[in-house]
Amino acid sequence: MSTGVSTFVIRWINFLTMFVAVGVIGFGVWISAHHDGCRKSLTLPILGLGALIFLISVIGFFGALKNNSILLWMYLIMLCLILLGIILFTVLAFIITNNGTGHNVVGLRFKEYRLQDYNTWFLKELNNTHNWKHLQTCLVKADDCSNLSKRFKTLKQYELAKLTPIEAGCCRPPSVCGYPVVNASYYDLTFHPISSNKDCKLYKNRKPIKCYNCDSCKAGVAEYMKKEWRVVAIFNVVLFVVLTMIYFVGCCARRNAASSHDKS
Numbered sequence: 001m002s003t004g005v006s007t008f009v010i011r012w013i014n015f016l017t018m019f020v021a022v023g024v025i026g027f028g029v030w031i032s033a034h035h036d037g038c039r040k041s042l043t044l045p046i047l048g049l050g051a052l053i054f055l056i057s058v059i060g061f062f063g064a065l066k067n068n069s070i071l072l073w074m075y076l077i078m079l080c081l082i083l084l085g086i087i088l089f090t091v092l093a094f095i096i097t098n099n100g101t102g103h104n105v106v107g108l109r110f111k112e113y114r115l116q117d118y119n120t121w122f123l124k125e126l127n128n129t130h131n132w133k134h135l136q137t138c139l140v141k142a143d144d145c146s147n148l149s150k151r152f153k154t155l156k157q158y159e160l161a162k163l164t165p166i167e168a169g170c171c172r173p174p175s176v177c178g179y180p181v182v183n184a185s186y187y188d189l190t191f192h193p194i195s196s197n198k199d200c201k202l203y204k205n206r207k208p209i210k211c212y213n214c215d216s217c218k219a220g221v222a223e224y225m226k227k228e229w230r231v232v233a234i235f236n237v238v239l240f241v242v243l244t245m246i247y248f249v250g251c252c253a254r255r256n257a258a259s260s261h262d263k264s
Contacts, residue, residue: 010072010253011064013246017057024050056082064253072254079247086240093233096121097226100219102165105175110163112174113219122225126218135221136212145171145210148184158184169220170211173203 028046056078063071100118102111115123125131148171152158158181163171172187173179177200179187186205193200199214211217 007064007067007253009249010060010246013249014057014060014064018054018061021050021054021057024053052082060250069254072250076247076250076254079243079250083240083243083247086236086243090233090236090240093229093236095119097229097233100222100226102223107159108175109160110168111165113165113169113216113223115215115219115222118219118222118226122222126222132218139221139224140166140170140212140217142207142210146185146207149186152184155181155183165220165223166217167220168216169214169223170217173211174199174214174216176200177203179203 025047028043028050031046032043056075059071059078060075062068063075096119098119100113100122102113105112115126126135144167148158148163148167152161161184171185174195174197176195176197178194179189179191179200182188187203189203189205199211199216202214203209203211
């Protein structure tokens with residue numbers, strides 16, 4: 001790739017990336033002001049990512065603009081570190097989300113989830129009392145469980161419903177308990193459970209309790225987190241490919257800048 005083409009491409013890519021970085025920083029500020037505790041915890045990482053992207057873009061832009069091999073070296077080193085970080089995070093994400101799946105229940109359209117099916121990392125995080133209370137606060141909404149009986153007027157509608165993993169695990173007792181269903185938000189707990197599963201005794205019809213401390217609820221959250229991580233991991237694969245192409249163009253720009261400097 002010629003000197004003019006490579007430096008032109010790097011210059012304009014990084015010029016546009018500066019605006020992307022500003023958008024990322026703005027998104028971080030917006031999250032801090034408009035979202036719940038779980039998403040607010042992402043504020044600092046997002047702001048840090050935006051600042052890092054902006055810094056790298058400025059170095060790359062001026063390196064290409066001035067045809068400065070030192071700035072382009074700095075740009076490539078920082079970009080290489082980001083690529084390595086993306087690889088490590090993506091591999092870790094796929095390993096952690098490799099286990100766990102829903103189990104079909106006869107007569108129900110939605111699936112149930114079991115905590116022991118998931119990766120040990122999930123087990124450790126979800127069985128930590130502090131972590132679980134935090135996740136309960138922002139992911140498990142009591143109103144979602146209470147509204148099930150309003151959304152599904154009949155038992156037939158409830159059985160054919162597509163409940164989310166969190167609704168299936170946190171709003172109702174596991175099917176193995178055998179409790180008769182009165183409506184989508186109420187079970188007959190006078191019935192003696194047919195299973196020794198501890199969730200059967202933890203479940204209560206009361207709105208503040210439901211099955212929020214059940215392993216089935218933690219499994220529902222694990223399934224939700226697994227899907228979120230998978231989306232991020234797939235996005236990272238795409239980002240890695242794009243950044244790799246930019247990296248190679250940057251290598252051409254740096255090599256051409258060094259050659260121009262030697263000739264002068």
